[in-house]
């Protein structure tokens with residue numbers, strides 16, 4: 787997922803050598819596809835703006851077993867797990883891409899898609915931070931999930947939620963999540979939404995420390 791940042795870096799040097807002339811890499815299309823990938827990884831109730839139409843609503847009961855709404859966020863990879871740690875890292879990288887290369891993203895009409903990709907992650911990360919010192923960091927059971935290959939729309943594997951709190955702490959997860967929300971707050975600096983991101987980030991940081 788860090789590849790997005792690299793792609794944006796490459797966009798900076800769009801002087802594609804035509805020397806041997808056989809192949810012109812279209813980094814703009816690659817960037818577009820990279821951001822589409824995040825839509826394909828979306829969990830939960832999909833919005834009408836969803837562009838990857840073969841994906842449907844999924845995991846709409848995540849968190850219900852513990853009375854919490856943990857729907858949304860991103861699936862991890864080729865599985866149906868939701869892991870807070872890599873999700874937070876991913877949101878950080880997306881936000882960093884916008885902070886560093888917002889102009890380039892805008893020039894290729896990808897800025898809104900990038901902001902949506904961040905937002906889809908931050909909405910989930912803030913939901914998972916249900917109160918001070920309590921943060922859900924995972925939904926799903928790795929063993930059973932990895933033992934079968936089901937699309938998330940049809941999955942029958944347990945959706946076990948895992949939480950960190952004062953008796954089961956996890957400073958790494960809390961700090962990574964706080965960092966993601968802080969980075970997203972910079973990306974959203976012109977939108978009042980950044981205040982909500984900062985609030986969760988600051989409380990998450992206090993917990994991590």
Ligand SMILES: *[C@@H]1O[C@H](CO)[C@@H](O)[C@H](O)[C@H]1NC(C)=O
Pocket residue numbers: 949950951952953954
């Ligand atoms: C932390 O979470 C665990 C697992 O759900 C739970 O058993 C424990 O009581 C919780 N601790 C606090 C302080 O809520």
